[in-house]
Amino acid sequence: MSASQAIRRxxxxxxxxxxxxxxxxTRFKDFQLIGNxxxxxxxxxxxxxxxxxxxxxxxxxxxxxxxxxxxSATMQFLSLLSDKKREALLNGIxxxxxxxxxxxxxxxxxxxxxxxxxxxxxIKQLEKELIKLTxxxxxxxxxxxxxxxxxxxxxxxxxxxxxxxxxKLSRLKEKYTSAVFE
Amino acid sequence: MSQVRPxxxxxxLRKQLTGFEGEADIYNVGTVLEVGDGIARVYGLSKVQAGExxxxxxxLDRDGNPVRGMVLNLEEDNVGIVLFGSSNLVMEGHxxxxxxxxxxxxxxxxxxxxxIDPLGKPLDGAGAIAGxxxxxxxxxxxxxxxxxxxxxxxxxxxxxxxxxxIPIGRGQRExxxxxxxxxxxxxxxxxxxxxxxxQDTDTPVYCIYVVVGQKGSTVASIVNTLKExxxxxxxxxxxxxxxxxxxxxxxxxxxxxxxxEYFRDTGRHALVIFxxxxxxxxxxxxxxxxLKRPPGRxxxxxxxxxxxxxxxxxxxxxxxxxxxxxxxxxxxKELAPKVKGGGSLTALPVxxxxxxxxxxxxxxxxxxxxxxxxxxxxxxxxxGIRPAIDVGISVSRxxxxxxxxxxxKLSGTLKLDLAQYRELEAFAKFGSDLDAATQRQLKRGERTxxxxxxxxxxxxxxxxxxALLKINSEGLFEKLPVNKIREFEDTFLxxxxxxxxxxxxxxxxxxxxxxxxxGELVAAAKSTIDQILAVAEA
Numbered sequence: 001m002s003a004s005q006a007i008r009r010x011x012x013x014x015x016x017x018x019x020x021x022x023x024x025x026t027r028f029k030d031f032q033l034i035g036n037x038x039x040x041x042x043x044x045x046x047x048x049x050x051x052x053x054x055x056x057x058x059x060x061x062x063x064x065x066x067x068x069x070x071x072s073a074t075m076q077f078l079s080l081l082s083d084k085k086r087e088a089l090l091n092g093i094x095x096x097x098x099x100x101x102x103x104x105x106x107x108x109x110x111x112x113x114x115x116x117x118x119x120x121x122x123i124k125q126l127e128k129e130l131i132k133l134t135x136x137x138x139x140x141x142x143x144x145x146x147x148x149x150x151x152x153x154x155x156x157x158x159x160x161x162x163x164x165x166x167x168k169l170s171r172l173k174e175k176y177t178s179a180v181f182e
Numbered sequence: 183m184s185q186v187r188p189x190x191x192x193x194x195l196r197k198q199l200t201g202f203e204g205e206a207d208i209y210n211v212g213t214v215l216e217v218g219d220g221i222a223r224v225y226g227l228s229k230v231q232a233g234e235x236x237x238x239x240x241x242l243d244r245d246g247n248p249v250r251g252m253v254l255n256l257e258e259d260n261v262g263i264v265l266f267g268s269s270n271l272v273m274e275g276h277x278x279x280x281x282x283x284x285x286x287x288x289x290x291x292x293x294x295x296x297x298i299d300p301l302g303k304p305l306d307g308a309g310a311i312a313g314x315x316x317x318x319x320x321x322x323x324x325x326x327x328x329x330x331x332x333x334x335x336x337x338x339x340x341x342x343x344x345x346x347x348i349p350i351g352r353g354q355r356e357x358x359x360x361x362x363x364x365x366x367x368x369x370x371x372x373x374x375x376x377x378x379x380x381q382d383t384d385t386p387v388y389c390i391y392v393v394v395g396q397k398g399s400t401v402a403s404i405v406n407t408l409k410e411x412x413x414x415x416x417x418x419x420x421x422x423x424x425x426x427x428x429x430x431x432x433x434x435x436x437x438x439x440x441x442x443e444y445f446r447d448t449g450r451h452a453l454v455i456f457x458x459x460x461x462x463x464x465x466x467x468x469x470x471x472x473l474k475r476p477p478g479r480x481x482x483x484x485x486x487x488x489x490x491x492x493x494x495x496x497x498x499x500x501x502x503x504x505x506x507x508x509x510x511x512x513x514x515k516e517l518a519p520k521v522k523g524g525g526s527l528t529a530l531p532v533x534x535x536x537x538x539x540x541x542x543x544x545x546x547x548x549x550x551x552x553x554x555x556x557x558x559x560x561x562x563x564x565x566g567i568r569p570a571i572d573v574g575i576s577v578s579r580x581x582x583x584x585x586x587x588x589x590x591k592l593s594g595t596l597k598l599d600l601a602q603y604r605e606l607e608a609f610a611k612f613g614s615d616l617d618a619a620t621q622r623q624l625k626r627g628e629r630t631x632x633x634x635x636x637x638x639x640x641x642x643x644x645x646x647x648x649a650l651l652k653i654n655s656e657g658l659f660e661k662l663p664v665n666k667i668r669e670f671e672d673t674f675l676x677x678x679x680x681x682x683x684x685x686x687x688x689x690x691x692x693x694x695x696x697x698x699x700x701g702e703l704v705a706a707a708k709s710t711i712d713q714i715l716a717v718a719e720a
Contacts (some may be wrong), residue, residue, distance in 0.1 A: 004258075004259045005258075005259075063347075151206075155211070156211055157228070158210055158211050158226035158227060158228050158229075159208065159209075159210055159211075160207075160208065160209050160210070160211050161206050161207075161208050162206055162207045162208070162209065163205075163206030163207075169205055171207070
């Protein structure tokens, strides 16, 4: 089985078991913590992936780091993962769980990129429009990219709505260089 | 001199600018997960189609153009893309954008006389493709059975051995197969050069030469040869030399077929040469292995037969009925109003064998797909028989019905002569111990083989071929020594070209040699032979 399939299945199992006990939210926070820890410490990721380090050692390290900070069920899951020699998938499972949980709640993550910082009013209005457009709850993350020159770019999953000046200029350039004048 | 008024300019500018403000663009994107060896795996692009072109706006080449790719694999959680540009420019995390066009190229009359890459980009430095062009997909389904008809017009190659013994019809697929250095390219170039005669007729043949995996210098020398013989004006060269990326070499024959289809579907005739398909198969194997498709025999993927069969099926003779032809399957929208019946696309695929091994995987595949093969042999080539066509194992399954009448009649006896000669050849060393009938047979065969020799880039029109074969069938060459036959050919053709220019033109058009003219030809041949013999004795 490919790694990505395994990741999806572990994450789904965690979500299913959490919904039986109504702990999705707690577990979401656990995985958020795990994800953040792994992202902020690349060394930990390398440690878990290393085939040289013994299973028992990896298990002990995970226990030491997360003991008391996460729910007991999550702790059990971490030790199961060690037993199955799948610690390397931990980061992927955390990300996948968060994604699946958001899907379950009907929340769509949307990336908004602009050339200048948006005011809170603008963001609020944008959020309102996007809720109308997607017909579901949205979670905005904003980014600044000066190369856009002006306007905004909105990315909903793999669909991009590009209203940036940069894109318009490149379209204009294309139009002039490819147009046939009679 | 005409002038451009400033208000005209601003009007055009305004027209082009409208819609600039417009709405935001909506497109589909993905992210590069991994890249290497001309392949990228991409996450996202959930709506992408197989065979679609994609663009990587973050990966710019030296001219500032984004790298492009084609989608080949659609998998559960990623998309496999082959890159047309250098994979060094692409990095993990780069954005991939859909273009929403299936791989295609711009085709039009302006392509004639040009050298282009498989995506239609000019490579000859002569600027953009001139005139109106329409976008044709590289991959297109071959015409169905009701839109076809059997071949009935000859495609004259100008090579005596081919036009008489292995005739090719317009719409046929004839394989040219042989080891390296056996004169495959020369045969093909002769064929293109010989189409010059058709350019003044109502049914000109346009040529497309697809170069796959050859040396860059070979491409240059092909262009030069064609230019020298004024053959470039009706020829397009699609170039994917050895230095081109594997995807380019893979799609080059499809590009050639797309250009040929443009002529075929507009009621005209085209000839497409794929030089060579074994290198395309190697390029496809490379891509397939990198995309982790399971390897089969000789490590080729399972669908390598389909790769060639679907390509060569596109060569066809279209039914000579405009109403039926217009309903043809899979006609691109832009081409639809121009469709006419009666066109044809002839394909001459080339396969290079290793040490004459025709039972390797790719040669057997392509032999079984095509309507016959022209086999070029190293031993014949080295013994001075050029073109080195082995007429014994070369066949044309459908071309016979397209042969002109007189040629068909003459080639019957020719085939028999050569077959009998081959059988007796082994006894030739016994010399005078043989009976008179056998000796005569050997003498005749030797001279026929000599007659089939032909210089490079010297194609002969069909009337001249008929005249020579007529003289041979009369047995007049038996008076001449073998080494004088080439001399006779030159003198004789020159003489009759002057003496009977009108009748020769008629013969070329009608293809029928009447008794009166054939008597005159025999008389002229006799006097030429006497002349040569007299000079030799003196």
